[in-house]
Amino acid sequence: MxxxxxxxxxxxxxxxxxxxxxxxxxxxxxxxxxxxxxxxxxxxxxxxxxxxxxxxxxxxxxxxxxxxxxxxxxxxxxxxxxxxxxxxxxxxxxxxxxxxxxxxxxxxxxARARTYHYVLYNSKIRSPMWSGRAGWVFRPLNVDLMREAAEKLLGEHDFSAFRASGCQAKTPIKHMYEINIRQQGELIVFTLRASAFLHHMVRNIVGSLLFVGTERRPPDWMAQVLESRDRSIAAPTFMPDGLYLAKIDYEEKWGLPQSDLIELPGFLSLL
The missing domain is CATH 3.30.70.580 (Pseudouridine synthase I, catalytic domain, N-terminal subdomain)
Structure with a gap:
């Protein structure tokens, strides 16, 4: 066997x-x-x-x-x-x-860590070419403000504020290793790497970052949401279309022939 x-x-x-x-x-x-x-x-x-x-x-x-x-x-x-x-x-x-x-x-x-991408199409008019492959926001977004807000989530925290009600994870405490936000023209790519993710956690974080990006909330609001541990304080769950499970990290001893497809812009060339 x-x-x-x-x-x-x-x-x-x-x-x-x-x-x-x-x-x-x-x-x-x-x-x-x-x-x-x-x-x-x-x-x-x-x-x-x-x-x-x-x-x-x-x-x-x-x-x-x-x-x-x-x-x-x-x-x-x-x-x-x-x-x-x-x-x-x-x-x-x-x-x-x-x-x-x-x-x-x-x-x-x-698994030692997981990486997700969220691909967002930011334009006044929706594009059928990105339907099902990227989320869409028609309002202009301030990427610098979203980056500032994302920094509040780094480290080990209780992420209950970004957890779906039906989540079956044993603990809401996860370690967020990095959040990168990159813009290429009308595309904005959020890359999140953590020890593990709760149900809807990435989509709930992205939705809250968009509140900051549209200047409905200041960057410090993200820290307040995190500390509240209250799902009702955060933004609604954002659409699934642009979410990609990109990579699972394992120890080298297993010798898995994993790809490098999580790298940008090579990743975007797949879409």
């Missing part, structure tokens, strides 16, 4: 999120159906982090255990042949599985 790790990329526009549902219309459902066709048996995958409906994955990481002996390229090409155009495996890595050890790789629990 071995543990197989896959890097999966997907356009989340037409899916009801990552996690399997009775409808069968989720990315996990599509991947497990393809694995069944390839393996000839049911396969249940474990992911690094679930994404909501409409959220995209540049590099989701999943694992499952199997006794099949296949080369990496065979897993990639073989499973992709059964996947829809909006989902594709990018790489595969076989790891040894020690049944007597607790130090086996785990897509979720072995």
């Amino acid at each position: 071995k543990r197989l790790v896959l890097g999966v990329q997907y356009d989340g526009s037409g899916w009801q999120g990552w996690q399997t549902q009775p409808s069968g219309n989720t990315v996990q459902d599509a991947l497990e159906r393809a694995l069944f066709e390839f393996c000839g048996k049911d396969v249940k995958v474990v992911c690094a982090g679930r994404t909501d409906a409409g959220v995209h994955g540049i590099e989701q990481v999943v694992h499952f255990d199997t006794d099949l002996d296949r080369a990496a390229y065979s897993w990639i090409n073989g499973v992709n042949a059964f996947l829809p155009n909006s989902v594709a495996i990018q790489w595969a890595k076989e790891l040894l599985l020690d049944q007597a050890s607790e130090d086996n790789f785990h897509a979720r629990f072995s």
Whole structure:
């Protein structure tokens, strides 16, 4: 028995999120159906982090255990042949599985950090070219003010003010390592890297930063929201369209062939 790790990329526009549902219309459902066709048996995958409906994955990481002996390229090409155009495996890595050890790789629990991008189209008129791929704000945004506000969130904090009511995380305390806000013409890209994220946390943070960017609130307001631990104080949850799970950080000892697609502007060239 071995543990197989896959890097999966997907356009989340037409899916009801990552996690399997009775409808069968989720990315996990599509991947497990393809694995069944390839393996000839049911396969249940474990992911690094679930994404909501409409959220995209540049590099989701999943694992499952199997006794099949296949080369990496065979897993990639073989499973992709059964996947829809909006989902594709990018790489595969076989790891040894020690049944007597607790130090086996785990897509979720072995992760050290997660990175998300939020891509925003900032223009007076909406663009159909960015529909489903970027959020949209028609009011002018002050990027410098948003950067100042974002600094208030760095470090280890209780992020309850940005947590969805249905969040199942055991603790709201997370460490925010960095928040970068970059502008390229009419596109503004928010990049957030943290130890982990609560349900809707990125979209709630982006929504609150937009309150600052439109000068409805001053930058110091972000610190007040954080300290309140009160979800009702923050801005409404922003649309999912521009949210991308970009990268999961793991220790080098696992030797995962992860990509560098989180780098800009290369990332934007994919859209």
